Amino acid sequence: DAKTTQPTSMDCAEGRAANLPCNHSTISGNEYVYWYRQIHSQGPQYIIHGLKNNETNEMASLIITEDRKSSTLILPHATLRDTAVYYCIALSTGNQFYFGTGTSLTVIP
Amino acid sequence: DTEVTQTPKHLVMGMTNKKSLKCEQHMGHRAMYWYKQKAKKPPELMFVYSYEKLSINESVPSRFSPECPNSSLLNLHLHALQPEDSALYLCASSQEVGRTYNEQFFGPGTRLTVL
Numbered sequence: 001d002a003k004t005t006q007p008t009s010m011d012c013a014e015g016r017a018a019n020l021p022c023n024h025s026t027i028s029g030n031e032y033v034y035w036y037r038q039i040h041s042q043g044p045q046y047i048i049h050g051l052k053n054n055e056t057n058e059m060a061s062l063i064i065t066e067d068r069k070s071s072t073l074i075l076p077h078a079t080l081r082d083t084a085v086y087y088c089i090a091l092s093t094g095n096q097f098y099f100g101t102g103t104s105l106t107v108i109p
Numbered sequence: 110d111t112e113v114t115q116t117p118k119h120l121v122m123g124m125t126n127k128k129s130l131k132c133e134q135h136m137g138h139r140a141m142y143w144y145k146q147k148a149k150k151p152p153e154l155m156f157v158y159s160y161e162k163l164s165i166n167e168s169v170p171s172r173f174s175p176e177c178p179n180s181s182l183l184n185l186h187l188h189a190l191q192p193e194d195s196a197l198y199l200c201a202s203s204q205e206v207g208r209t210y211n212e213q214f215f216g217p218g219t220r221l222t223v224l
Contacts, residue, residue, distance in 0.1 A: 034212075043113070043199050043215030044152065087151065096142075096165065097213060099151035 004088045009104040012082075018075040020103050022088030025069040032091050033064060035073045037084040038102075044087065047073065078107045113216035115200050121222045124190060130219045132183040132200030140206045141183040142213065143175060144199040152199055158183060159206040190223045197221075 005023040012018040024033060035047040048055055048062045050071070055062045061074040075082055087102040113134045122128050132141065139160050144152040157165035158177040172194075174186040183200055197220055201213040 038152075041197065041218070041220070043201075043217050044213075045215070046212050049212065085151075091211065096154055096157060097152075097211075098154065101151055 004090055004100045006086070006088055006100060006103045008101065009106070011106050011108055012075075012078045014080060014107050014109050015077055018073075018078040018082065018105060018107070020073040020075075020086050020088075020105065021070065022073070023070045024088070024090045027068050027090050029068075033062070033068075033071050034089045034091055034097070035060070035062065036087045036089065036099075037082075038087070039081075039084045044099075047086075078105075080107050080109065083107045113200055113202055113214050115198075115216035115219050117219060118217070119220045119222075121224060122187065122190065123224050124192070126190075127186070127188045129187065130185040130198055130200075130221075132185075132202075132216055133181055134202040134214070135181055136202065136214065137180075138202035138204055138214070139180060140203045140211075141177060142201040142203075143183070143185055144201065146197040146199060146218070148196075156185075157206065164206060187221075190221075192223050195221055195223045 032049050032051050034049040036044040038044045048060050050062045050064050064071045083106050085102040085104050087099050116131045141158045143155040145155050146152045154167050155169045156175045161177045172189045176184040197218045199218045200216040203211050203213045
């Protein structure tokens with residue numbers, strides 16, 4: 001599975017969009033990009049996933065570059081409850097989740 | 110029901126004790142997972158069960174013994190643990206291993222302290 005690289009921490013003002021980047025330059029053609037988040041001492045929570053196309057759901061949007069070497073998770077209107085560690089994972093079919101170090105997002109009032 | 114439940118929420122045990130962690134899901138998932146998470150670190154995969162059979166053991170010490178009695182239940186038996194085994198133990202499930210995509214649903218975890 002491709003290794004992912006994320007910034008260690010980010011801040012975002014409440015109500016603004018939070019843009020969390022992820023590099024996965026060694027991603028192969030069949031590897032999906034998943035995003036999970038983990039609020040302090042809880043289990044990780046699924047946010048969104050994608051392969052090639054941009055994706056949107058009720059929680060977030062996922063923008064994947066055309067060469068698929070990086071992606072950005074967008075939380076359109078960050079709230080204090082979005083403060084968490086966000087994990088980007090590149091995963092191929094049948095393989096398992098190996099979490100990277102993630103980005104600690106702090107939403108500031 | 111899209112929930113994975115784990116019991117107990119907290120567990121304190123001595124190094125000579127034997128205890129078990131329990132995980133349950135009723136989503137019809139056929140893959141179940143154990144992860145270990147130390148403070149301020151990402152979750153680390155320990156075991157994967159696929160159709161009630163152990164398919165992956167990430168070189169976990171034998172003092173951790175997983176068991177999958179049926180498709181809804183996953184146990185982790187603990188014996189002769191060390192203080193460094195203190196961590197949050199997470200259980201997860203997914204529809205099955207090998208699908209085109211493999212969303213995993215996580216439980217809230219069991220916070221284990223070994224004295």
